[in-house]
Amino acid sequence: MPKFDYLVIGSGVAGLTYALKVAKRFPDKTLAMVTKSHETESNTKYAQGGMAVVLDKVSDSYQQHIQDTLVAGDGLCDEEVVRFVVNEAPDRLKELIDWGTKFDKGKQGKYDLGKEGGHSAHRIVHHKDITGFEIQRALLEQVHECPNVSVFAHHFAVDLITEHHLDVELVDKSRTCFGAYVLDEKTKKIETYKAKITMLASGGIGHVYQNTTNPQIATGDGIAMAYRAQAHVKHMEFVQFHPTALYESERKGQNFLISEAVRGFGALLRDKKGEPFMQKYDDREELASRDIVSRAIDFEMKKSGDEYVYLDCRHLDLVAFEKHFPNILNKCKSIGIDLSKDMIPVVPAAHYVCGGVEVNIHGQSRVKNLFVCGETSCTGLHGANRLASNSLLEALVYAHRSYLKSVEIFDQIDDNPPEPPAWSEKGTMHPKELILITHNRKEVQAIMSNYVGIIRSTERLNRASKRLKLIIEETEVLYKKTKISPQLSELRNLITVANLIIQQSLNRDENKGGFYRTD
Incomplete structure (x- = not known):
């Protein structure tokens, strides 16, 4: 049973930044980073535009960036969050540069600032059109220099471990995270990764739709796991579609x-x-x-x-x-x-979900000792619609704030929590046909693309809900009798995310930002 001080799920900008800060601050603490594909495969890798940060105080200002963010969020942003994210941007940019990230400069040696939709000034720092790739490169190099960080590629986080896996009573009706069950894709075994603090930074949900700008790994695993662990998930109806794929x-x-x-x-x-x-x-x-x-x-x-x-x-x-x-x-x-x-x-094409696991200003979810960062989280920054190039910035700011809070609470966490049981697959068998999984996945994507796309209606949402209900029932039966595989877990997570988007779309009675219902 692997035991660590910190467990990070995901290897994008949010997870890497958090891991790097923790590892450098606590060289005597152990940290595991699990990622279901290669360590370089994440939504961060495909972020082209850049990072929004106010550098030109003559033609731009923090207040302008704040206002642009609030306008894009269409009345649903948390203004306190918007203000501190925008104000902390230069410090987070300086850290990236100190870690070796290279951003494009003009002829006079100043940073070449781009302008994108919704921005009132040129304020996007970038590295050509592969900014995310460059940031991830620099962060990974830094993480690999930390001897107390173990990176586990091709390890799939199946479920977060909380009291519902243990024979213990809840305190104050709130759950505590003790780590995660992780599938080693090479050995096909599910291992128990214990940790005092878990950071969930597993990316977005793009592949709940047929067409997306996201890589294949973006199947909403973190949001679905947190939801099953009784974290609060909100604003899932606000799926941002990139206009130009x-x-x-x-x-x-x-x-x-x-x-x-x-x-x-x-x-x-x-x-x-x-x-x-x-x-x-x-x-x-x-x-x-x-x-x-x-x-x-x-x-x-x-x-x-x-x-x-x-x-x-x-x-x-x-x-x-x-x-x-x-x-x-x-x-x-x-x-x-x-x-x-x-x-x-x-x-x-489906691009970015503005909702996710609700967190406070320190990146803490409702589940104790579970931090959530990046696209998996809902911080209040984006509101109903994300302003372009605010996502890398949000990930960096919240990774930093989560790190600070982790330092503060680490010694308050019990060193000897209850022992979680080993994962049991008793009575299950390998699937005879993977077609059942692939067919249901395609059906979920078709339902979402046809009925829960850019423009929605109550009739289409109700039809989607009705059709998805049958797939939920079929998949749960399959899940209980079949040995766990990444494909089966992804399907289950996609269904959970799809259902959250549909139900929260039905509950919203006002068009806001990226949410538009004809009736």
């Missing part, structure tokens, strides 16, 4: 992202006839917030019957474009798109 007719699942910064750079949206249309929906046109742009594209596609619209870059300085967006340019070239002559076919 590359449309490829033969590609399903993860869609290549065309960064919002491309529109900030001057690219224009056009319909299949080549006509602009954003002026009909918002005075900011292409630089409107993501919810508005996504709904506009969705409406244009429904009106015309087309499967995509175009993003026009033909009028831009392509030499400067290549310097800023080399990854996007190379991707377009690889599928035969010449940006000097051709427009890019784009379609909205």
